[in-house]
Amino acid sequence: MKSIFTLFAFLLLGGLAAQDLEEGLVMHYPLDGNLTDTISGETAENNGNLTFEAGLLGQAVRYFNQDAYFVTPAGKLQVGPEADGGTAGTFALFVNHRAAPLETDRQNYIAQKNGCGPEDNNRGRVVLYRQNPNNESDPDSLISFISGRPLRTNYKLDSAETWIHLALTVDPEMREWAFYVDGQETARDTFTGTTQAENSCGEFVIGHHLTFENETQTFDGLMDDLRFYNRVLTQEEIDLLANQGGNTSTRPAIVANSFALAPNPVTTGEAINLTIDRSVFAPGTSLQVNITDLSGRTVLTRMYDRAAQRLSIDHALQAGVYVVTLTDGQRMAAERLVVR
Numbered sequence: 202m203k204s205i206f207t208l209f210a211f212l213l214l215g216g217l218a219a220q221d222l223e224e225g226l227v228m229h230y231p232l233d234g235n236l237t238d239t240i241s242g243e244t245a246e247n248n249g250n251l252t253f254e255a256g257l258l259g260q261a262v263r264y265f266n267q268d269a270y271f272v273t274p275a276g277k278l279q280v281g282p283e284a285d286g287g288t289a290g291t292f293a294l295f296v297n298h299r300a301a302p303l304e305t306d307r308q309n310y311i312a313q314k315n316g317c318g319p320e321d322n323n324r325g326r327v328v329l330y331r332q333n334p335n336n337e338s339d340p341d342s343l344i345s346f347i348s349g350r351p352l353r354t355n356y357k358l359d360s361a362e363t364w365i366h367l368a369l370t371v372d373p374e375m376r377e378w379a380f381y382v383d384g385q386e387t388a389r390d391t392f393t394g395t396t397q398a399e400n401s402c403g404e405f406v407i408g409h410h411l412t413f414e415n416e417t418q419t420f421d422g423l424m425d426d427l428r429f430y431n432r433v434l435t436q437e438e439i440d441l442l443a444n445q446g447g448n449t450s451t452r453p454a455i456v457a458n459s460f461a462l463a464p465n466p467v468t469t470g471e472a473i474n475l476t477i478d479r480s481v482f483a484p485g486t487s488l489q490v491n492i493t494d495l496s497g498r499t500v501l502t503r504m505y506d507r508a509a510q511r512l513s514i515d516h517a518l519q520a521g522v523y524v525v526t527l528t529d530g531q532r533m534a535a536e537r538l539v540v541r
Contacts, residue, residue: 225432270409300361302421366443384443466539
């Protein structure tokens with residue numbers, strides 16, 4: 202992993218450098234006129250005569266009927282419990298829906314074809330789709346399915362003919378998943394009870410239901426820049442991916458020296474106090490605080506409506522070095538935190 206000091210420096214300079222987004226990248230399909238994975242050099246089979254046309258980043262792949270899809274090579278990304286050989290993961294892609302099917306059908310983006318279990322239960326559980334509008338449960342909502350049950354984001358996706366960036370993170374060790382739309386977190390939850398992310402290591406079906414038979418559960422539209430990581434990307438990294446297409450209007454501007462941490466270093470269990478520069482973050486502003494660890498994982502998030510000038514954060518952070526970021530959605534600041 203990159204050192205926390207490198208991450209900290211990039212945050213203050215205006216965002217993560219492009220090369221940081223190569224770390225942990227195990228599959229990358231730019232979809233720029235072909236179905237070639239730039240990491241392995243392998244080209245997926247074109248099923249259903251997928252075509253290419255102008256996209257967000259160069260060209261994009263066009264899905265247009267129920268037979269169109271491609272399948273990634275097996276074994277490139279294992280998502281599931283560490284004890285079974287799986288890892289954490291991040292799935293990210295741009296989609297642009299055609300209007301007619303968005304009004305009627307379920308839209309499948311990613312479906313794990315195979316799992317790592319016994320042959321009688323060898324079914325993958327990493328699925329990302331948009332529910333159809335006539336479904337009684339969560340119509341139009343974006344849903345993932347990675348633990349034997351739907352993980353509902355309650356994010357209503359009803360926009361056609363526009364580019365949208367989607368990202369799903371799975372952290373088996375923390376038993377946590379999170380979902381992002383256009384770089385912003387829309388849902389985060391833990392796997393309840395004994396449920397956990399099921400280990401998946403087979404091929405991924407891109408743009409179709411994993412059975413290849415359900416004609417009302419396919420994707421119809423454009424797809425661009427499909428990425429799979431074997432780590433959990435941070436909020437800042439996902440935001441950077443989402444803004445690759447030149448839409449920087451939603452990316453916070455980086456500001457320096459706009460809040461202070463005290464004490465710093467802080468002892469484990471001791472409250473962290475943030476004193477905010479009100480010339481940067483206006484009084485009463487809604488603010489979000491994120492704390493990121495050495496691996497780039499967000500370990501603590503707090504939201505404050507009408508935040509005061511001084512915030513106090515209780516925590517259970519272990520000894521180590523962290524980055525604390527503060528944002529109001531328009532500006533972002535970062536400071537290094539040491540816990541002893």
